[in-house]
Amino acid sequence: MLLQICSLLLRHYDTDTIDAWHQFYSKYAVVRSGLTYIQSHYHENITLEHVAEAMALSPSRTRHLFVEVMGMGVRAYLIHYRVQAAQRLLVQTNMAVEEVAERCGFQSVSSFYREFRKRVKETPVSYKKRCLGLTGDGPQS
Template sequence: MDIILSVEAIRNHHLPSAETGVSLVPWTLPTIPEIPHWHDTLEICYCLSGKGVFYFKNREYDIEPGDLVIVNNVERHTSKSYRGRTCSNLFLFFQASTIEQLDFHLLRPFIYDRERFTHRIPGQLPIAQEIGKLIQQMQEELAERRPAYGTLVKSLLFHICSLLARHYDAETDGTWKPFYSKYATVRAGLAYIQSHYRESIHLEDVARAMSLSPSRARHLIAEVMGERFKTYLLHLRVQAAQRLLVQTDMPIEDICEQCGFQSASSFYREFRKLVNETPLSYKKRFSPAGRDT
C-alpha cells in the first residue's frame, strides 16, 4: 500500500461527524513512515494486529495488539508497520470541543508536558483492555446505526476519556491547567494558519488571531507546539503540496502557488529538504498516473 495514499485516506476521513462527535477509521500502517504531521483532531490508536512503531519528536514507541497510543493535535508524529508484521489499527478521532462540552478536565490526557508524558498504554494493562472493548463497541454502534446510536457513541467517548483521565492523573496533575490555557490560545492561531496557509501570512497575522503581541505569540506557539511558527507553516504547505501532487494533474507551478510558496525555487528547495526528493519524482512514485508509466 502506498504511503501517501494511505495517509490521505485517513486525512480525508478523520473529521468527526456532527451526530456522533467521532470518526473511527480502520487503518493499516504503511511500511515507510510519512512526513511527521499534525491533525486538527485528538487521536487514539488501538492496535489490532501486527507490530508497528509511532515516532514523536523525542520519543518512539513499539506497538503490538491491544496497545493504545494517545496523540494530541499539536504534537508532530508519524508511524509505520514493521516489515513482515503488518500493523492494523482502529484510529479514533474527535474534536477537543466535544469533550469540553461535558467536562474540560477530560482533556487532561491530551494537554500534557511532552517531556513527562507517556503516549503508549501497554495492552496487558486492564485499562487498555477496557478501552479496547469500548472502542470495539463504538465500532459496532457506528456500523449498525440503531436508534440513538449517536448519543451512545458520544457516551462511549466520554467513558474512554474518563478512564484516560484517571490513568494519567499522576502524569498530568499540577501541569495541565496552565498548559490548557496556553493550548486554548494557540488553537486560535493554528485555526488561522490552517485557513490561510495558501496566502502570504506572517506571524503578525497569527498573533492578531490570538489577540497577542507577535513576540508573545511566537513564544507561545513554540512552547505549546514544540516547533516554531515558520516550521509549522512550512510543514502544512508541503503536506498540502503532497496531496495535490498525488491526487490531481495540476502543473507543479500551480501547486506551488496554491500551497502558499512565494516562488518555485523556494518550493523545490523546501519540498526536497522535507521529503528527500523533488516534487516531480515524488509525483511519479505515488500518483496513479506515475505508477502506470
Template sequence: MKLNIKYRTSLPLNVFRWSPMPYRQPLHTHSSLEIGCCIQGEGTFYFGEKQYPVRQGDVFIVNPVEPHIAESNPHRPSVYLFVNFDPDLLRKENPHLLLPFSYRPALFHNRLPGEADIAVRIRSLMEKLFEEWTHRNNGYETMAKCLLFELCVELARHYSGATSMHDWKQMTGELNRLSPALEWIADHYAETVSLSEVASVLGVRPATAARLFHQSTGRSWRSHLTEHRLREAKRLLTETELAVADIGFQSGFQSLPTFYRLFQTHVGVSPLEYRSTFLHNNRIGTF
C-alpha cells in the first residue's frame, strides 16, 4: 500500500508525534524520506521481511521503496517523533545527504540503537525540530530546514563509513544520472511537460526515463512534477493576491479542475481554504 503524504506548508516537511496500533497493520510505502525516533515505550518495527525490537531512543531510517510499519507493545505503547520530507530538499542542498536513504533493503540495518552516540544526537535534533514546527515562531521554516540539514549531515557521516566504495559509487551514480532531468523539471514545471521531453534530457527512451525516476526517487516522474507545481501554488497563495485560477495556470496546471483536485488530494484542503488558514494564522502569530 502506498500512502499519499500531504505537506501543509510551502516547505515539503512534516514533523509530528505518532503512536502505532498494538497490532500489526499492513506495510506501506510513500515517496517521502522518513526518520523516526522512539521517545517512549516499546514495540516492533517491520521493514519488509526484517523486524526490529524497539526501545526508547531507537532511531529508524526509512526510504521511499521499502515497505514498513511500526507496532506498539500493548502493555508499554510506543510513541515516536517522525520527520518526513521530500527528497528534493536534500538533492538541491547536497545530493550526498541522500546516502542514508539510498540503501538496498536486504543489506541495510534500519535501526540505530538508542544508546549509540549517533542516535542520541539525532534524537536531540529531532526534538528541537519538533519544537520549531509546533510553536511556529517567526522564521520557523528556515530554522526547521537548518535542523533537518544538520540531522541529515549526521546520518550521512555515520553511514558513509559503513558503506563500501562500490555501493557508494553505484548509489551516487544513479542520482547523478537522473540529476539533469530533475534540474530540467525544476526549471520548466510551469510549462507543458511530457515524458518524452524528460527522456530527451536524459538521452534515453521514455520507458527508461520512467523507470529511472521510480528506482531513484520512489515515485513517478509525474508525481515529481506535480509536487513542484503544488509547491509553487502554495507559495503564490500565501505571498501574492493573485486569483486562485491564475495561480493554478501560473503553477503549470493545464486545467482548473485538475488543479483543484490535485491540491485537495495532496494538501488536504482546497486552495481557498489553504490561503484563508494562512492569513488567519498569520494574523494571530501562529503560522
C-alpha cells in the first residue's frame, strides 16, 4: 500500500523529486527488515543491537536510519507497535490486562499502563470498556 501511494505521488512531481523518492525508498527497504524483526519479536526483550543485526547495520547507523525513515527511534517504534498489539488483544480476547502486558513484551504492568495511557490517552481497562460498549452500570437494554 505504501508503495502504491508513493507511486501515485511520483507521477505528479519532477525528476529531482523522483530521485529523492528513490533514495527514500532504498532507505526504507533497509529499514523494512528491522520493522519485520520488531513485528515478529515484539513480545521479546528487543534491543537496538537485535534490530541492527536484522538490518545488517551497526547500531549507530540503524538508529540514525530508523529516525530518518520512520520519524521515530527504534525504541519508540517498538513501544508504539506493542501498544497497538495490546489494543487488539484487549478488544479481541478475554485476557486480563496483566496477561496482555506480558504477551506484548512489557516488562511490568506499570510500564504497560504508563505507555498505553501516553499513546491512547486512556487506561487499558477504559479502552477495552469503551471499545466493547461496556459501562459500569450493569447490563444495558
